[in-house]
Amino acid sequence: MQPILSVSNLSKCFKQADGLFSSRTITAFGGVDFTLERGRTLAIVGESGSGKSALIRTLAGLLTATSGRIYIDGKPIGTLSSQQRCTTIRMIFQDPNYSLNPKITVGKILNAPLELNTDLNKEERHQQILETLKLVGLLPDYLAFYPDMLSNVQKHQVAIARAMILSPDIIIADEVLATLDISLRFKIVNLLIKIQKIKGTSYIFVAHNMHLVRHISDDIMVLHQGSIIEKGPSEEICENPQHEQTKYLLLTHQPNFRK
Template identity: 45%
Template structure:
């Protein structure tokens, strides 16, 4: 059974052009895909292709112009943001900016539990400790502040905040962009382990085609708001149909070859 089924999702966004002093319209979609428990869908494309805008539509930060987002049979495109947040959670690109520097990690993780559950204070504390352990942090980290953490630890806290409401799907927007290669590798392995243990669906937005090829089951390729190609990861990388997809894959392969030499 599908965790999520996106049907003909479209969005129109007015973009201000300060040079021409007029508005242009950015059209996203139609986007169609489905995702099962334990699967990873990667969304790739150049800057401005609509990847992050699609992520905002999926988690409810933007409302679609038309189309449907079906999660376990419920139409999320007609739900409020608070209803969506239980089942679809997001990891943002810059974990440093998304963590309040004035709050301890415990307070940051407790907030979604206070707002969205009826757990007692003791139950919330146990849930926080359990979630910190899931992402490879210690109980004492709940007393830490943002500035006391490494980049890798901050990203683990962002992951813990996404996990704490037991979502079915996590949307990750360039979650590894600010990490050095060794920390990036550890974080990728952590995500894949959690996916196996929890049966999560991942929607992964990235420029890094090496990671995309490693972790994703399916790929959507976007250009200027349109889906130019989609399919299984191996097929997209080995037999791309669209010239734009071929260009992205060839550039990735050229980079791999240069690193090997």
């Protein structure tokens, strides 16, 4: 079966000022190759500065790749219209306190992607919003709420609903658990797993906590200094890591790890 996402020799470089009249090139990541199968979860892990954020922002279209190719369902991503791209790949940002507009209601937050990217009429959009709210475990009453009226977990549920409103094939989740305490993290993780079972959504999941990564992911890819140093099935990576950086990440979050 053809993967939903295929990445070939992808790289991203930035120009950085180096003195008054000169600059130098900084490579955020380079030579990255991987695939994502339908209905599976790929976790991308690595220390701060490893290139994770630049990579997922390039996949989401927020950054332009310096070189390499991205294919969605076998098609070069550059051949897709903005609407096709939005209905294929969506992103959940790290902190909903910043990514949700506090001045508009939940209903308007969820309606905006539908207005911009679909031909649905008002009634059809409303029905889609209600179905998506139900999917993430929220009642229709929340449509009239503003983000500041919600608990932290409810804000995450709205952020997930906004990502799922167009029924995308791929969701990129960028450190979405970082602002939650441990008990609430598993609530959101279990919600994402439930959505995947219902919708068959593929996830790219970026996180630091290896215990949560092991729980939610099928495969793990480890980035270090912009390069992939290790990738494979989650159990294999966690039980038998080959690279010292992977062992360090496991040791940081799993005190009993001694390999």
